[in-house]
Amino acid sequence: MCLSAAFNSLKSSNLISWKATGKLQQTLEGCIELTGKALHSGKVSTVKIWPGFAGEGRYFEFQSKLIPASIDFVQESLLCTTLCKDGYKIRTVEHLLSALEAKGVDNCRIEIQSFDSKDPEVEVPIFDGSASAWVEAIEQVGRKEALDRCGNNAEKLAPYLNEPLHVSRDDSFLVAFPSRMVRITCGIDFPKVPAIGCQWFSSAALDDFYEKQIACSRTFCIYEEVERMRNAGLIKGGSLDNAIVCSASKGWLNPPLHFHDEPCRHKVLDLIGDLSLFARSGSQGFPVAHVVSFKGGHSLHADFVRRLSGII
Incomplete structure (x- = not known):
């Protein structure tokens, strides 16, 4: 199928207007392959990211099932973003999707394998x-113009927000305002953990600033909550090598931080990955808007994208 039918699905509404970015859709020059341990399950998995066709967007392949990186397949889960289709689940997709969105890899097939071939x-x-x-793997393999299955390139579109939009859960909120460019303002507040406290960070996310100022910001956790999370079946693969850990009484247990506000910057990283789930047909997922988040998390981010999509 050529692109004309795919782009018919990108219809503007009172809330969103799809506009040309002046760029062509991109994909990878070659295949990326990385293997590592998972944070929550503690299991080892291998990810291969293959070049994709223009207009087909980003999607996962797991156990011969194709699962688009779309809000339509997001399932509520603790401390990560999970995609689910036909009983098959792919967890903790946010960091990978954040890098692909920010680095402009619009179309790709993400093949993921675990060592347990029967695990759904x-x-x-x-x-x-x-x-x-x-980010380093994307830079190493490079990017190229994506072509559709008919051999044609495709213009990259972006969703421009036409009116303010907000969602909230308890004392957390995410609000977006119309803007000529992407802006992100993010706040976190941990009053019982003085070393973190209240932090704010603002950025223009979808350019080289991401690579230098956001991508290297690591996930963080509170030391006093570790046992509770492990009892809940989470962070089985967590360690001082894959997270920065802060104690309410002792401060950071594995300094130095990459930035004094690294926790807040990591929230921006997560936000970009989660909002990329609005992408469709190789378009930009993150809305062209000023997005303001306070004490946000993956569930709140999903609520926002569903509102943006008209699902709720």
Whole structure:
């Protein structure tokens, strides 16, 4: 199928207007292959990212099942973003998708394998807890113009927000305002953990700034919550090598930080990955808007994308 039918699905509405970016859709020059341990399951998995056709976007292949990197397949889960289709689940996709969105890899097939061929669940490796491994791999293999199955290139479109939009859960909120460019303002607040405290960070996310100022920001956790999370079946693969850990009484247990506000920057990294799930047909997923998040998380991000998509 050529692109005309695919782009018919990108219809503007009162909330969103799809506009040309002046760029052509991109894919990878070659295949990326990385193997590592997962944060929550503790299991080892291998990810191969293959070049994709223009207009087909980003999608996962697991156990011969194709699962698009789309909000339509997001399942509620603790401390990560999970895609689910026909009983098959892919967990912790946010760091990989963040890197692909920010680096402009619009179309690709993401093949993921675990060492247990019968397990219907798999998790993307965590590496050092940031998106650096993915960014470095993308830079190493390079990008190229994507062609569709008819051999044609395709213009990259972006969703421009036409009116303010907000979602909230308890004391957390995410609000977006119309803007001529992508802007992100993110705040976190940990009053019982003085070493983190209240932090704010603002960025223009989808350019080289991401690679230098956001991608290397690692996931973090509170030391006093580790036992509770492990009892809940989470962070089985967590260690001081793949997260920065902060104690309420003792401060950071594995310094130095990459930035004084690294936790807040990591929240921006997650936000970009989660909002990339609005992408379709090789378009930009992150809305052209000023997005403001306070005490946000994966569930709140999913709520926002569903509102953006008109699902809720």
